[in-house]
Amino acid sequence: MPAVHVEVERKFDVPTDFVLPDLAGVDGVAGVDAPEERQLEAVYHDTPDLRLARARVTMRRRTGGPDAGWHVKLPETAGARRELHSPLGRAGRTPPKTVQEPVTGIVRGAPVGPVASLQTRRLVTLLRADDGRVLAEVADDTVTGTAFAATPDEPATVQVWRELEVELVDGDEAVLAAVAERLVAAGASPSPSPSKLARVLTDRLAAVDGGPALPKPTKKTPAGQVVLAALATQVQALQDADLLVRTDQADGVHDLRVACRRLRSILAAYRPVVDRARTDPLRDELKWVGTELSGARDGQVALAHLRELAAAQPDELLVGPVIARLQQAEIKDAEAGRRAAARTLAGARYRQLLDDLHALLDDPPYGDRAGDPARPVLADAVRRAGKRLRRRIAAAQDESASGSLHEVRKAAKRVRYTAEVAAPVLGSRADALVDRMKTVQDLLGERQDTVVTRDWCRRLGMAASAAGENGWTFGRLHALEEARATAAEAGFWELEPTLSKAVRKAGKK
The missing domain is CATH 2.40.320.10 (Hypothetical Protein Pfu-838710-001)
Structure with missing residues (x-):
């Protein structure tokens, strides 16, 4: 090494x-x-x-x-x-x-x-x-x-x-x-x-180097130019994150997954600008990368949080070698995550994706609206992403399925990433929408994190019991995580009535 x-x-x-x-x-x-x-x-x-x-x-x-x-x-x-x-x-x-x-x-x-x-x-x-x-x-x-x-x-x-x-x-x-x-x-x-x-x-x-940098976009800049610049930024972010993962740096896997999600969202939200016949297969491959790396990141976040939570408990509530079991799980999971990330990045499928992304930048598959002035095209994309979010929220209100709020979170990410592309042209209203969606992501992201932490509590508690240890503390940690999920969900529903107005303001032409 x-x-x-x-x-x-x-x-x-x-x-x-x-x-x-x-x-x-x-x-x-x-x-x-x-x-x-x-x-x-x-x-x-x-x-x-x-x-x-x-x-x-x-x-x-x-x-x-x-x-x-x-x-x-x-x-x-x-x-x-x-x-x-x-x-x-x-x-x-x-x-x-x-x-x-x-x-x-x-x-x-x-x-x-x-x-x-x-x-x-x-x-x-x-x-x-x-x-x-x-x-x-x-x-x-x-x-x-x-x-x-x-x-x-x-x-x-x-x-x-x-x-x-x-x-x-x-x-x-x-x-x-x-x-x-x-x-x-x-x-x-x-x-x-x-x-x-x-x-x-x-x-x-x-x-x-591709010539001089593009000038700051305006409302009359062709939409294709704005979207291509956003895609180039995220391909660069993916490449930077790839380097972090290969050199075993903190947040490398997280940054790589975020770049994949942003690219997928931009390609989906701006289909009138970039032809989906070329980009939908890329979206599938980007989703594959994110899925392959999810275990490496999700376990890292969950176990680090549980260790902090356990360390904050009074000594009398730590029954058995809870901290040691969490530490061992974190070490094993981190090593498994590193191996999974290495396998993914070493494969021919991933290398082909990198080549295809750079080919997309070199020869953009522009769609029907690529040459239109940017402002109306970007505003339309923001409104479409907002409608998708409202549909997901309505589904979460009508049914109590456990995954419905997770779908809301993913739709909020789509709105955020769409608005980030549009912000240089649409201005402060798009910036405000981005900030609002960040808050939604934080709240529902925290709720989703507890899904993973509670699963770890269940698995570790069962393993402790099987080893003859008392698994009570893992049950307590599970209950604390349930309370955290409830608080995050309540915070989202308190914020929800303001979301449609923020989308409407940002999406004005």
Whole structure:
């Protein structure tokens, strides 16, 4: 398995004659080591159309320095980037399978090969605390970057520049900010380029990034353009979530399921804009993915909640090894969920879905109303979704079937996702509808969660009894979850009379 390194750094452009200032006086820095020179070479790998670079991911084989090996850098989140490290191995031109696996959902079977190389003369200066700890590392890099030609008849392009990187080691953001301030005062400037590779591949990226960003939609913008932009956003969200799942990150499965649900809702709500003959099969496949991953997510949420609930009970009401049994169930369920997610994402069916989604974006199957002004088309879609919600609510009022409110919840999601697409054109009324549907989702989602938690209480209570333990506490937890379901349901019915008005306001043309 690759080792994981979390990188928190800032990059600066500097002129060739820049002189690194004395950093010993920076707040928190007690000592500065003498600079150490390193010679680094990195060969970057990507698909011919730069799918990794466009997804803000880099894959390189680095030699020289203490971290030689294969590196996969993931997109930045909250100011940090995770970097997966694997040994160099024997492969030079072809990344090993273990290196490529985390980015399979981005590459999607396209060949991966060298696209650029960087030769770097690096002067490393370590900044230390008064107890000798290394707070940060300042790398003064003179870089020769070569972008390999996209086709055999084109020449390679070469750039030379100098830059600084300040990376935290055992310091905090305050140290990073203080060092950055000192460097800027000495003439450095924050780098506009997110990475060395992006700088080298600027021209090639411009040729494949799909052109300039679309302008902000207006009521006269063609409906097809608005819907296609929404679909592209969700395909990107699915791809980002795929990467989280493959690297075992929190909320990866949740984010992937949400992206699938949003895509399904958009394709259904906007059938007059995108032809259902092409999109209905995609909706079926997106539903399949969500179903395959449901166990991985539902059990995680249910057992985490039950552990918190049990921990909040008075000691005298915890009869038997309740906490231990919940912990064991959570561990087993999480492992089963990871295996199920891995099987789903590794299969040919899922890979075909990814290809089909990207093909949809590349060649949109526009319907009859794709060329119409966006405002009336989007308003119609919101009203249709609202009618569907009213039908589900009426069914829930007329019958007491246990699944009826779950259908209301799904219809509310459809309204929300439809309104989110329309909000840039329909404005604040659509935003208000989105907020109202979020509240409905929260209430009915909480109610639905208790369906899962109560099933776990029943199963764990029976297992405890079979093992000779007292299952009383699991019965108590079940009763508490019943009360939570009742409260959530009451909250929904209190809110329900306001929903039709919110839909009507948002759906005005």
